[in-house]
Every structure is written in structure tokens, then in C-alpha cells.
Amino acid sequence: MYDVNMVRADFPVLDREVSGHRLVYLDSANTSQKPRCVVGAVEEHYLHHNANVARAMHTLGAEATEAFEEARGKVAGFINAAGAEEIVFTKNASEALNLAANTLGARLAPGDEVVVSVMEHHSNLVPWQLACQRTGARLRWFDITEDGRLDLAKAHAEGLIGERTKIVSLTWASNVLGTVNPIQSIADQAHAVGAVMVVDGSQWVPQAPCDARASGADILVFTGHKMCGPTGIGVLWGRGALLAELPPFLGGGEMIEIVRMEGSTYAPPPHRFEAGTPPIAQAVGLGAAVDYLAGLGMADVHAHEQEITARILQGMASLDFIHVMGPTEMADRGGAVSFTVDGVHPHDLMQLLDSRGVAVRGGHHCAAPLHRRLGIQSSSRASGYLYTTKEDVDALIETLDWAHDFFTGRTRLRSL
């Protein structure tokens, strides 16, 4: 039985007040809060085991290396990778996607095509734009339907994925619409034409049980800080055979084998892709985070997320001045709920909600093309996580009602 109050006891920040009100943190799609055990693991590492990894031969160096590689193993287990050597640590999901775009992009040539979607986060768009600009390849994209799902019919009619397609890169779950994309079937299409399937799991891996090898992806990226881990650590998982044939991304220490002035050879994966001193303490923290998530059980975490998201959607449906973007049914839906409020700009709404202790995000959520596609400039977004309660959702809905009244003048007229 999932006990959200026991979970909340692990997150001291949830006890604080903001603007004299109980904190209601609904910005977890932006970054999650951190449990005490993650912060404790980072502290323990820095205070008692700190040294550089791989190159320090002394006792502390051995301990730090072991802790770093143990974290790699934990992450591998968490997503069912074939082994720890399939896990590359990066500084975040953006860097992981840049790694993918640079190394896979090195194979692109004029006439080749890369396919993304209009719902991508800028992190899964701009690196591919850059790769296409460098190589002369063409960038194409999935459109969306009126209810915020990939427009598969239009893609089929356009022959979007075809013999020219070399790479398909899609988000697993939209950070704006919440839409969960049919990764497996699109991966099947990509593989049928010999293309590589890249998946941005930043919004999905934190929320649901995830089996990378069974997903259809060839490369899966995600970030630590959205799944109870520290900032500064991201993950790129790649199928072993694919990683083995990719060239290096960044050059520097620890990614090499033999270095001569005339040229160098490179370490095998994953170290080939980890130039320089890596985020050691952050990896240790991420290891603690996946232990924490696995301890709660990802199936239960997912069920809780679904329950909370359904309540947010239900509450918003009761307010006629709120318009939810993306699917309003829970089928194939993640936890991000973006919306607009009649007469209230998202920044103003964010500020009014903050004055009542309710933290949401306002803006384009790093998905400007999606907002443009929807004909709006920006939106507000509420996103819960494993510590979010029904009371949090109810506070959000009440505060939305108040903010709308305040801004459209009804509250002010009443107070005269």
C-alpha cells in the first residue's frame, strides 16, 4: 500500500512555508524534490570517500571509483540495461541528446533525413537542427492531432519515415502535453528502414517502470534531477553494439586508450563518452535515488502519479475558464498538465499562485514550436510526483479559481 505521507516525511522541503502558506510543489516536471537519503549519500561521499575516479590509485580513489561504478550498475538495473557498460553518464539529458546528435550525426549526409516531432523539448530539437545544418541532412517532424497526440495518419500519408530516414528521435512523454508516445511501434517503423531510434525519457523514466531493452529504443536518455537525484547528472543508455561503433563526443581525460602527439585511440564505451572528471558525487546521489525509487516500487509510483494527474484533470474540468492542452483522458498520459486561464497570462498566474504557496511553471516550457503550433505564446503547467497529495491538487484548483477572480476583477469588485 503506497503511503504518500510516509513518502513526504523523506522530503524536508515539503514542510516549509512559502509566502506564509503551506508549500504546494507542483513543478516536478521541471525538477523533483530530493529525499534525505539522496542528499545523505552525496554528503557521505564528499565527507568520507572523496577522490577522483579511475586515475587516483590510493584508497580513497578506489572507494570513489567503486561508488561511481556501483551507481552505474544501479542505473543499469533500474532500466534493465544489458549491463553497466551500456550506461553513459552525462551532465544532463540535454548533453546526452547532444552526444547522440553529434555521434550519430557524424554519419549523416545530404539526402538523409532525421525525424523528430513538433512536441519536442528544445533539447531534442536544437541538437538535431545543428546536426542537419552541419551535414546537409533534412530535418522532418511529426505533427500532432487536435487532442495532442502524434498525428500518425498524417505521418503515414507524408511518408515521414522512409528509406531516407537515418534517425528518429522522439520524446517518450511530452513535458507539456503529457502525451505518452507509441515508442515501440514507431521504433518498429524506424528499424524497418534501418534508422536508429533515439528516445528522450526525461519525463517518463521518473514516473513509470521502464525497460530500456524492451522499449524499442536504441538510445534512451534521461536526467537525474527529475527522478529525486541531484542536478548535474544525466544518463545515456545505448545498445552495446551501437555504442561500440559510435565515435567519441568530447575529447579529454579518461576517454582515451593510447595518446600520441600524432593521434589517439579511444577507450571502449561507456568511458569513451565520458571525457574529463565526471559528476562523481552526483552519480552516487543518482544511485541512491534509483535505490529509493526501486524501494517504493515504480509500479506504485506510477499508479500514484496517475491518480494525482487524474484529479488535476478532473479539478480543471470543473472550471470553465481553464483550458487543458493535451489529452484529458488518462490513457497513455503522463503527469505534466499544461493549461491556459482565460484573462490571466501564465506569468501573472504563476506569481499569484506563488503568493499562496503553490509552485507551478509558466512560460513555453522549452517547447516554443509546440506552443506556436497550438497558436499560443505560453502556458502554465502543473506537475505532481510521488510526494504529491490530493490536498495539494485541491489547493491548486482553489487557488486557480481565486487567481482568475482576482485578475479578471471579480475579487476586486467584491472587496470595494
Add this chain to the structure above:
Amino acid sequence: MSIEAMYQDIILDHYHEKHHAGLREPYGAEVHHVNPSCGDEITLRAAIDGDTITDISYEAEGCSISQASVSVMADLLIGRDITDSMALFEEFRTMMEGQGKVPGDEDRLEDGIAFVGVAQFPARVKCAMLGWSALRDALARAGAELSPTAQ
């Protein structure tokens, strides 16, 4: 300061009914400014005649703070000479960078003093400055001589 005090009626009134909005001819220069982090956008035209700002017209999309601020600015600066307008720019900016502790001079900034509450929210200061920065850029492009200290 409470949120109610920050969103003074002055700000909400300008937001709900922007003054001098719309793009008009003639103009000396047109600029387009955005806030990349939040997406607020403004297209602004400035017309000058000698040392006088004869018109400021604009089309803007964004939050109440950015919209009300450009409306108040147009009220203040249309018909004013450029030197004094830039002095007002500096006074407004000083207030906005004062973290809510530097009240503006009401005789000078008029409705502009309503933004003092915004100044305590660093993330919103650039919203309030968007229109002013666009105007300064437009004046420079229209050929006005601006002091090098302001930017």
C-alpha cells in the same frame, strides 16, 4: 509587500486597456524585442522630430507587467524630449533594480511608480523593462543621440 499591492489597480487597468497600442505611421525605426526565457514579445515603433519623441506605437504580447509597463511608458514619453525621456528611462530602471526599496518620484514617473512592487521579484524586472529597452533601441536606430552610459 502583498501580491495584491504588487498588482496595483494601475497595473491591471493599463493591462486591460493599453494606451497608445497598435502600430502607426510614420515612424523612424521599428524594433522587435523578446524575453527568451518567457516568450514576451514586442514590436515597437518610435517616431522622432528633432529632439522630440512624436509617437510610440507598439504591438505586444505577454504578461500584465510587460504590457502595462509599455502602456505607462507611452503615456509618459510621447511628446517628451529625448534627453528627458532617457533621464526617465534611468529613473525607472533605478527603481526597478532597487529590489523594491527605491521608490520612484511620482511627479516624474506618474503611473510608473506602481511598478515598485514588481522590483522585489527579480524574475519579473525584465518584464517591466521590455518596452523601455525596446524604445531605447528604436530611438537609437531612428538616429537619436543617446548618452553612452545607458544601455
